[in-house]
Amino acid sequence: MDSITRIRCFLQVVESGGFSAAARDMGRSKALISKYVSELEDELGVRLLNRTTRQISLTEVGEAYFREAGELLQRFDELKDAVQQDHREVRGRLRLSAPRSFSEAMLGQVLASFLQEHPRVELDIEMEDRFVDIVEEGYDVAIRVAELEDSSLIARKIRDVRVLVCASPAYWEAHGIPETPSDLSAMPCIIDTNYKFKANWGFKVDGTRSSVAVTGPMHVNSAKTAVAAALAGLGAVRLPIFYVLDEIERGALIPVLEDYELPGPAMYAVYPHRRHLSAKVRAFVDYMVAWHKKLEQRGDCPKLLDGPLPKDL
Incomplete structure (x- = not known):
């Protein structure tokens, strides 16, 4: 049993005026309340309460402990409430x-x-x-x-996330539009090195996963730079859709091989x-x-x- 619970029981006994009343107020047995207070005294090595068959009273050290412990426990409860409130609120x-x-x-x-x-x-x-x-x-x-x-x-x-292969209209005009993923192996490609498989681009061919090894003039760990290179006609890129959507919508990049897309x-x-x-x-x-x-x-x-x-x- 933790010290906080023992302290709460001690405070409740004093505030309620006895073990029986404290047990009723806390919804616990009198024997359990008495046990916790005794354990607190043993932990501290002092007697906090004078007990008789009819009443209890605080010892001198018990009176000081009651006052200080009550204030500390109140601050502890306020801190707990504040932390829980912050945890519950979107802030x-x-x-x-x-x-x-x-x-x-x-x-x-x-x-x-x-x-x-x-x-x-x-x-x-x-x-x-x-x-x-x-x-x-x-x-x-x-x-x-x-x-x-x-x-x-x-x-x-x-x-x-869809992953698309695309390039500029001028690039496709110069190199031809690939009919199958394997055609990309003979074309200049811009390789985004953030991609797990880097220069091995994955596709779905005849219902199974297939990869194509590509090469090109640029390996870069920035999708933004890869898009800029594709817009300049330096190669085809394979990127998640949100990197190229605006360029596709305005016709600056044209996607290909969409029937071969793997689940991204x-x-x-x-x-x-x-x-x-x-x-x-x-x-x-x-x-x-x-x-x-x-x-x-x-x-x-x-x-x-x-x-x-x-x-x-």
């Missing part, structure tokens, strides 16, 4: 890790929308393309676009604990899932999602 500093290229492509809008709905949250965002140890580095949550491996972390799927990686929110998950983390993850669900329903066009999410989500 406070939220440390977020996200891939830089993804963040620059489309994360800004959903974060702004989230803060409009939860103005008491302060976001502290680190955008890095490296793999971040969120426990060691003290992050509340991380956004990852990947095929996740087994981990002690909790991962909630936000959405599936997924976007996940990753966080350390499921138990006692804070309200700010839960609200953020729920918001990301709802926002991207609506985004998919509207054709992956962020321009259709200005402002906070509708209240019916």
Whole structure:
């Protein structure tokens, strides 16, 4: 039994005027209350109460302990209430890790929308393309676009992500449009080294997974730079849809081989604990899932999602 419980029993005995009354007030047996007070005295090595068959009274040291312990316990309870209140309310500093290229492509809008709905949250965002140890580095949550491996972390799927091969119209005119994925092996390609398989691009051929080894003038760990190289006609790129959607919509990039697409990686929110998950983390993850669900329903066009999410989500 912890010391806090023993102290509570001692205080209640004094405030109630006896062991029987304290037992009734606390909903416990008289014997148990007496046991806890005796254990507290043994722990302290002093007698706190004078006991007779009819009444109790505080010893001199017991009177001082009653006064000081009561104040400390009140402060302890106030601190507990404050912490629990902060944990229940959507408020406070939220440390977020996200891939830089993804963040620059489309994360800004959903974060702004989230803060409009939860103005008491302060976001502290680190955008890095490296793999971040969120426990060691003290992050509340991380956004990852990947095929996740087994981990002690909790991962909630936000959405599936299409991965497209595309290039500029001038590039396709110069090199021809590939009819099958294997045609890409003879074409210059821009290789995003953030991708797990790097220069081995995966496709679905005859219902099974197949990979094509590609080469080209640029290996780069930035999707944004890879898109810029594709727009300049330096090669074809294979990237998640949100990196190239705007360029495809305006005709600057043209996707190919869509019938050969594999199920892509997924976007996940990753966080350390499921138990006692804070309200700010839960609200953020729920918001990301709802926002991207609506985004998919509207054709992956962020321009259709200005402002906070509708209240019916």
